[in-house]
Amino acid sequence: MTKKTLSVFISVIIFSLTIGGCANINQQSTGEQIQYNQIGITKNAEKPERLFLQQLSSNSVIVKWRGAGEQACITKSAMDLKTQAHCIQATNSDSNHKEAHFTHLPAETNYNYSIGGFSDPEMVLHTAPIVGQQPEDENVHIWIIGDSGTATYQRSDGTFHHAGKAQAVMNGFLQYNASNGNEPLDLMLLLGDNAYENGTDDEWQVAFFNLYTDLISQTVVWPTIGNHEMGGANIMGPIHGLKLYAGASTSNDPDSYISTANQTPHRIPYLDIFSLPAKAELGGVPSGTEQYYSFNYSNVHIISLDSQLSTRDDIQRRAMREWLIADLSANTQDWTIVIFHHPPYTKGSHDSDVNPASYYGFDLPIVHIRWEFTSIFEDYGVDLVYSGHSHAYERSFYLNGHRSDADTFEATKHAELNADGTPAIGYGDESYSQISTGSKLDDKVVYTVAGSSGYVSLGKGKLDHPAHIIQKHDSEQRHGLAELGSVVLDVGSKKLKARFINEKGQVLDTVIINR
Amino acid sequence: MIRIAIFLLVILSTIPTHGHPREESKLVILNQQIEEHPEQQDLYIKRGAVFSHLGKYKQALADFTFAKTLGNSNLVMFELGVMQYQQQQFSKSMLSFDSYLKLFPNHVPSLEYKARIYRDLGDYSAALEGFSNFLKLNPYNNPGHYLRVAELIIQMDLGINAALQIIDQGINNLGKIPQLQNFAIELELKQKQFDRAIERHKTLAPAEHPKWQLRMAELLMAAGSKEQAKTYITSAKHKLNSSKKTPANLQLVMQSDLLESELDN
Numbered sequence: 001m002t003k004k005t006l007s008v009f010i011s012v013i014i015f016s017l018t019i020g021g022c023a024n025i026n027q028q029s030t031g032e033q034i035q036y037n038q039i040g041i042t043k044n045a046e047k048p049e050r051l052f053l054q055q056l057s058s059n060s061v062i063v064k065w066r067g068a069g070e071q072a073c074i075t076k077s078a079m080d081l082k083t084q085a086h087c088i089q090a091t092n093s094d095s096n097h098k099e100a101h102f103t104h105l106p107a108e109t110n111y112n113y114s115i116g117g118f119s120d121p122e123m124v125l126h127t128a129p130i131v132g133q134q135p136e137d138e139n140v141h142i143w144i145i146g147d148s149g150t151a152t153y154q155r156s157d158g159t160f161h162h163a164g165k166a167q168a169v170m171n172g173f174l175q176y177n178a179s180n181g182n183e184p185l186d187l188m189l190l191l192g193d194n195a196y197e198n199g200t201d202d203e204w205q206v207a208f209f210n211l212y213t214d215l216i217s218q219t220v221v222w223p224t225i226g227n228h229e230m231g232g233a234n235i236m237g238p239i240h241g242l243k244l245y246a247g248a249s250t251s252n253d254p255d256s257y258i259s260t261a262n263q264t265p266h267r268i269p270y271l272d273i274f275s276l277p278a279k280a281e282l283g284g285v286p287s288g289t290e291q292y293y294s295f296n297y298s299n300v301h302i303i304s305l306d307s308q309l310s311t312r313d314d315i316q317r318r319a320m321r322e323w324l325i326a327d328l329s330a331n332t333q334d335w336t337i338v339i340f341h342h343p344p345y346t347k348g349s350h351d352s353d354v355n356p357a358s359y360y361g362f363d364l365p366i367v368h369i370r371w372e373f374t375s376i377f378e379d380y381g382v383d384l385v386y387s388g389h390s391h392a393y394e395r396s397f398y399l400n401g402h403r404s405d406a407d408t409f410e411a412t413k414h415a416e417l418n419a420d421g422t423p424a425i426g427y428g429d430e431s432y433s434q435i436s437t438g439s440k441l442d443d444k445v446v447y448t449v450a451g452s453s454g455y456v457s458l459g460k461g462k463l464d465h466p467a468h469i470i471q472k473h474d475s476e477q478r479h480g481l482a483e484l485g486s487v488v489l490d491v492g493s494k495k496l497k498a499r500f501i502n503e504k505g506q507v508l509d510t511v512i513i514n515r
Numbered sequence: 516m517i518r519i520a521i522f523l524l525v526i527l528s529t530i531p532t533h534g535h536p537r538e539e540s541k542l543v544i545l546n547q548q549i550e551e552h553p554e555q556q557d558l559y560i561k562r563g564a565v566f567s568h569l570g571k572y573k574q575a576l577a578d579f580t581f582a583k584t585l586g587n588s589n590l591v592m593f594e595l596g597v598m599q600y601q602q603q604q605f606s607k608s609m610l611s612f613d614s615y616l617k618l619f620p621n622h623v624p625s626l627e628y629k630a631r632i633y634r635d636l637g638d639y640s641a642a643l644e645g646f647s648n649f650l651k652l653n654p655y656n657n658p659g660h661y662l663r664v665a666e667l668i669i670q671m672d673l674g675i676n677a678a679l680q681i682i683d684q685g686i687n688n689l690g691k692i693p694q695l696q697n698f699a700i701e702l703e704l705k706q707k708q709f710d711r712a713i714e715r716h717k718t719l720a721p722a723e724h725p726k727w728q729l730r731m732a733e734l735l736m737a738a739g740s741k742e743q744a745k746t747y748i749t750s751a752k753h754k755l756n757s758s759k760k761t762p763a764n765l766q767l768v769m770q771s772d773l774l775e776s777e778l779d780n
Contacts, residue, residue: 252659267655278689279690288694289658315659316657319694323658329725380761440760443762
């Protein structure tokens with residue numbers, strides 16, 4: 001059991017032995033020294049309806065919630081919540097959220113916290129390691145889910161598509177995690193479409209906040225914008241005429257969001273829900289917009305791009321590209337991961353070839369990303385790219401230079417090769433090296449589609465994109481898996497390992513990069 | 516009765532005749548939809564826009580006029596304004612866009628058209644003011660908004676300084692971000708304002724990584740400060756020795772060699 005796990009375990013035990021006390025408001029906080037002189041628990045306090053962590057760093061965190069409670073308190077142990085705590089009055093933010101921004105915290109420290117006098121065993125947080133340094137347990141443990149928002153995916157008759165599937169994926173992850181050291185998560189990355197069908201605030205509540213309640217009260221969440229986050233669009237079709245199709249917006253304007261519930265254009269709920277770093281608050285280069293951003297965690301640099309909105313306008317796309325180059329140029333972390341919704345290589349429920357992707361205009365981002373961004377990833381040392389959108393799992397070879405349709409892929413030109421000239425598959429003897437053995441440069445990227453965290457669907461797709469490895473656990477030996485699941489990523493100093501875990505907690509794919 | 520007459524007139528005139536196959540196929544679909552949903556306002560707006568694109572202004576106007584009777588008349592105004600602009604009916608066009616902006620104050624295309632009208636009428640300061648106000652009023656601008664407006668100003672020959680003003684407005688609101696500051700640097704260089712370009716470059720954070728240093732060296736060389744440029748090149752080369760072996764860094768090594776040889780010459 002690691003030190004971090006043990007600390008959390010002890011906090012939970014101590015918490016469960018405490019009894020509520022009375023609130024005492026007499027707050028002081030001076031510079032580097034945090035003074036604890038309030039009491040953080042109130043009898044009969046109400047649980048917030050929504051609670052999650054944002055922008056967690058080695059010395060700060062934003063606790064964000066909606067519901068009762070006008071202040072948040074933290075202490076180093078649950079017992080202290082009863083006797084003394086550091087409390088901050090909430091500031092109001094968009095859509096009736098409240099935020100408490102704690103600063104001057106020491107790195108890698110466990111805290112129990114309360115909201116409005118309410119606390120429970122899950123309300124614990126662990127500040128991040130100092131940037132550039134390894135965590136105490138020498139591992140950054142990350143969970144990645146894509147297109148998980150199916151708890152709100154309703155049919156016209158009111159019944160639910162895919163009921164229970166996102167829960168099953170989470171259970172699979174928890175089962176896997178429990179069998180492998182039960183390490184607490186450091187980060188949770190969302191690949192978009194995390195609240196079907198329109199990404200309304202209500203859908204986010206049910207499909208995300210109600211489902212992942214325990215995890216997100218103690219693990220910082222980092223999202224990206226999917227097509228369903230952007231509501232829908234009225235489309236003229238020969239059969240149905242003018243109809244609002246969810247997930248079909250081709251607008252570049254986040255204020256043009258509409259949904260079936262409300263067709264007056266307004267701001268995309270996603271941007272009201274999340275508090276994301278537009279000013280390089282956690283490292284990286286300031287982007288000036290929450291639509292795309294970056295941050296550092298330990299020895300990892302993570303970038304969230306906006307494939308849904310910013311790619312749909314030439315000027316905004318160029319601006320995002322310029323920012324990305326500046327950000328990657330300034331990056332000095334050991335590992336670099338990029339997330340965005342639209343996968344540049346896929347033959348799942350979406351097709352990344354130019355003709356189908358651009359015919360249905362709402363998939364044009366796939367093409368723009370491939371044409372204009374993959375070269376940047378490869379030139380600037382990005383290691384892993386994660387996307388959702390296609391509701392299956394596909395994981396590429398270690399790629400460089402593949403910009404056109406699937407049938408132009410040539411392993412000898414575009415993939416890291418074994419000594420015998422076959423493309424390396426990324427695990428065992430064929431694990432990848434950050435510095436490519438072929439080119440002697442850090443110029444290759446593994447692209448993964450992980451869009452099956454809420455349901456599996458292939459549509460007309462056949463999982464036959466040759467840039468993706470043939471999955472040995474697929475009964476049809478396709479270049480992908482039609483399986484529910486999520487990705488667990490473990491990042492150390494010299495190695496990162498990504499695993500696809502299905503809903504039964506089984507590992508179906510692994511990729512390793514060494515440095 | 517008048518409604519039916521207008522409706523029939525429009526139907527009779529919608530038989531496709533020549534050119535614009537995509538627009539004409541849209542007409543076929545829209546005609547069909549209007550038959551099935553004759554009360555639906557947005558169908559007439561869409562068809563009016565198609566007529567307008569095809570240059571069939573009478574039919575377009577008929578659709579827009581009828582659409583106004585079916586719902587909020589301001590919803591018609593953007594497409595009507597576009598048609599009026601194409602017909603150089605600038606005053607009417609301006610009024611139409613103003614009406615549309617009452618509903619959608621952040622509608623950039625309407626603001627763009629208004630700026631074009633001011634420019635076409637020779638009132639450049641009004642054109643700039645309109646853009647500036649839009650950017651000031653919108654609480655959620657992203658970098659692209661400022662860049663778009665700045666580029667429009669350049670395209671409309673309204674002056675580099677006017678464009679810089681917009682960019683600086685963006686920098687004040689969004690921070691000293693590379694998307695805006697690099698654009699501003701290029702504009703300063705166009706005006707041979709090397710010192711201002713250098714000052715802008717200094718604001719880009721984090722500084723002192725090789726790419727930043729080499730760009731600084733280029734700017735200093737443009738400004739005639741060769742010794743200072745050399746310092747940055749040397750520092751960049753030193754850092755690149757221990758940087759990740761990426762294609763981008765390899766490119767920077769070549770760039771540093773090139774800059775060095777330029778200096779030596």
